[in-house]
Amino acid sequence: MTLLVSAWTIGLILSLLALGVYISYRVFAFPDITADGSITFGAAVAASMITHGTNPLTASAVAFLAGSVAGICTGVLHTRFKINQLLSGILVMTALYSVNLHVMGQSNLPLLNAKTLTTYAESLGRRISGRDTANLLGWTVSARDLGSLILAAAIVLVIALIAFVFFRTNLGSAMRASGDNAQMIRAMGVSVENMIVLGLALSNGLIAFSGALLAQYQGFADVQMGIGMVVWGLASVIIGRALVGSDSLGNALTGTIMGSVLFRLIIALALRWGLNPNDLKLVTALFVFGALVLPQLLPRVARASSLRSGAGAQAGSLRYTGGK
Amino acid sequence: MLQLRDVEKTFFAGTPNSVHALKGVSLTIDEGSFVTVIGTNGSGKSTLLNAVAGAFPLDRGAISLGGHDITRWPEHRRAALIGRVFQNPFSGTAPNMTVAENLALAARRGLGRGLGPLLPARLVSELRDRVATLNMQLETRMDNPIGTLSGGQRQALTLLMATWRRPELLLLDEHTAALDPKSADQIVRLTDRIVSQHRLTTLMVTHSMQQAATLGNRIVMMNQGRVLADYTEAQRRRVRAEDLVRRFEEIRRDERLDVSAAEMLRAAYV
Numbered sequence: 171m172t173l174l175v176s177a178w179t180i181g182l183i184l185s186l187l188a189l190g191v192y193i194s195y196r197v198f199a200f201p202d203i204t205a206d207g208s209i210t211f212g213a214a215v216a217a218s219m220i221t222h223g224t225n226p227l228t229a230s231a232v233a234f235l236a237g238s239v240a241g242i243c244t245g246v247l248h249t250r251f252k253i254n255q256l257l258s259g260i261l262v263m264t265a266l267y268s269v270n271l272h273v274m275g276q277s278n279l280p281l282l283n284a285k286t287l288t289t290y291a292e293s294l295g296r297r298i299s300g301r302d303t304a305n306l307l308g309w310t311v312s313a314r315d316l317g318s319l320i321l322a323a324a325i326v327l328v329i330a331l332i333a334f335v336f337f338r339t340n341l342g343s344a345m346r347a348s349g350d351n352a353q354m355i356r357a358m359g360v361s362v363e364n365m366i367v368l369g370l371a372l373s374n375g376l377i378a379f380s381g382a383l384l385a386q387y388q389g390f391a392d393v394q395m396g397i398g399m400v401v402w403g404l405a406s407v408i409i410g411r412a413l414v415g416s417d418s419l420g421n422a423l424t425g426t427i428m429g430s431v432l433f434r435l436i437i438a439l440a441l442r443w444g445l446n447p448n449d450l451k452l453v454t455a456l457f458v459f460g461a462l463v464l465p466q467l468l469p470r471v472a473r474a475s476s477l478r479s480g481a482g483a484q485a486g487s488l489r490y491t492g493g494k
Numbered sequence: 495m496l497q498l499r500d501v502e503k504t505f506f507a508g509t510p511n512s513v514h515a516l517k518g519v520s521l522t523i524d525e526g527s528f529v530t531v532i533g534t535n536g537s538g539k540s541t542l543l544n545a546v547a548g549a550f551p552l553d554r555g556a557i558s559l560g561g562h563d564i565t566r567w568p569e570h571r572r573a574a575l576i577g578r579v580f581q582n583p584f585s586g587t588a589p590n591m592t593v594a595e596n597l598a599l600a601a602r603r604g605l606g607r608g609l610g611p612l613l614p615a616r617l618v619s620e621l622r623d624r625v626a627t628l629n630m631q632l633e634t635r636m637d638n639p640i641g642t643l644s645g646g647q648r649q650a651l652t653l654l655m656a657t658w659r660r661p662e663l664l665l666l667d668e669h670t671a672a673l674d675p676k677s678a679d680q681i682v683r684l685t686d687r688i689v690s691q692h693r694l695t696t697l698m699v700t701h702s703m704q705q706a707a708t709l710g711n712r713i714v715m716m717n718q719g720r721v722l723a724d725y726t727e728a729q730r731r732r733v734r735a736e737d738l739v740r741r742f743e744e745i746r747r748d749e750r751l752d753v754s755a756a757e758m759l760r761a762a763y764v
Contacts, residue, residue, distance in 0.1 A: 338611060339608070340611075341607045342612075343591070346591060356570045356573065357547075358604075360573075417590055
């Protein structure tokens with residue numbers, strides 16, 4: 171059952187990525203593809219600092235700041251230089267690829283013997299279970315897996331609470347209003363441009379932090395690890411919305427986290443049942459495509475079929491008047 | 495006091511679609527006066543309002559408000575001095591946020607926004623009390639998304655939001671044009687009440703001669719980017735809606751005359 175526990179843990183870690191995508195995509199309606207670069211950026215910064223002996227907590231915090239800087243770059247490109255949203259993200263994402271290689275000094279940076287958050291998690295798991303393995307709902311899991319799951323859940327809980335409180339402050343509400351009706355909040359004296367830059371900083375900070383945790387959990391940072399991550403985040407956000415079916419802040423945040431975990435579990439099961447790992451990105455993209463298109467398509471199909479029966483009735487009445 | 499000096503604006507300058515929207519407009523509006531701006535479509539009346547609000551940079555001229563030269567201020571900075579109600583009831587409110595949240599955002603118009611809670615308990619009760627003065631039973635719907643309300647209800651709330659903190663200037667851009675007659679009437683009465691209660695300096699654009707003749711204490715008539723007529727206090731009191739309509743018909747006849755005269759000259763000499 172290590173597979174399921176690890177799927178839960180990765181799902182929770184990536185739910186921070188999903189929260190970041192929620193901020194850019196749902197709050198600001200900004201399709202921010204910087205995420206592909208900033209998740210790797212976070213992983214690279216954290217891994218590089220940890221291998222140089224930095225405390226893993228400090229390294230993760232710096233990864234958050236590094237991601238924020240990437241977000242600020244995208245935001246400034248869009249708001250100050252009037253570059254299209256997608257293109258701003260693509261430019262920063264592309265630039266980050268080189269930056270990440272420089273930060274890591276190689277394309278793959280292992281964290282095998284370094285002291286990471288997973289090391290803490292393992293000793294936490296051992297303290298809870300009292301030995302090397304633990305019993306989780308009848309399954310035997312290693313102390314390391316148990317500790318990682320608990321630590322990831324705790325971190326996600328704290329961050330989700332902070333996000334919930336933040337989006338109900340004056341500043342956070344002004345950010346939500348910027349995405350909801352820019353004209354309104356501008357008339358209330360808020361610079362929508364500044365809000366977008368700040369929002370993308372928070373979004374990419376979270377995404378980079380998620381990357382830092384992921385690198386520590388899987389034991390390495392890789393320059394390729396960010397590919398397709400935006401789509402992954404989108405899938406989580408979309409599933410989350412379907413799960414809770416409401417846009418209120420608390421529900422949206424909870425749904426996004428649940429969506430990320432559920433999506434990871436589905437993928438883990440699909441891989442177990444023989445899905446070729448090479449097809450993973452294709453399946454994810456198809457899933458998001460379906461989720462984006464189906465809500466528009468279904469009413470149209472329903473309307474078309476009702477029209478067809480309506481047209482039949484009309485033809486009948488025409489024939490009737492014709493006979494008269 | 496609002497002062498416009500020789501304000502000039504051309505949109506799409508240098509292209510075949512060039513529109514000379516404001517041709518040197520000068521206007522001074524005293525503290526506490528309520529000015530209605532009327533004019534035909536394309537007369538520049540909405541452009542004038544947007545110029546004051548800061549929606550675009552001017553080609554020439556200057557605007558000052560309450561002793562500040564605001565000509566180069568961006569729109570959001572001017573919002574510290576200006577309250578606005580838009581023609582479209584959807585423009586003035588954030589639809590997915592609640593009634594209370596929308597009002598609370600307005601309660602900090604032009605102030606800094608930090609990490610304090612948006613809706614402290616004290617503010618919530620104050621919001622409910624002020625909403626109750628609208629007599630629209632909206633105080634029971636404070637936690638509903640504002641997008642679920644009707645256009646008239648949203649426009650009433652937008653008016654309340656624009657004037658929550660007393661603005662140096664209130665801008666009303668045909669704010670009843672998109673409403674049904676009954677709601678429009680309600681909003682007109684509410685406008686009158688709020689403006690006179692707080693003695694607000696107000697600039698209202700309307701295409702309703704009736705509103706122009708009943709609301710406010712000064713009428714500015716615009717045509718083709720210029721101020722055509724300015725009825726101040728004493729004249730304004732004698733003006734009826736019919737007089738305004740007649741004046742517009744005269745303008746239209748003159749314009750048509752201009753066109754036909756040009757045709758005639760061209761036929762004769764070209």
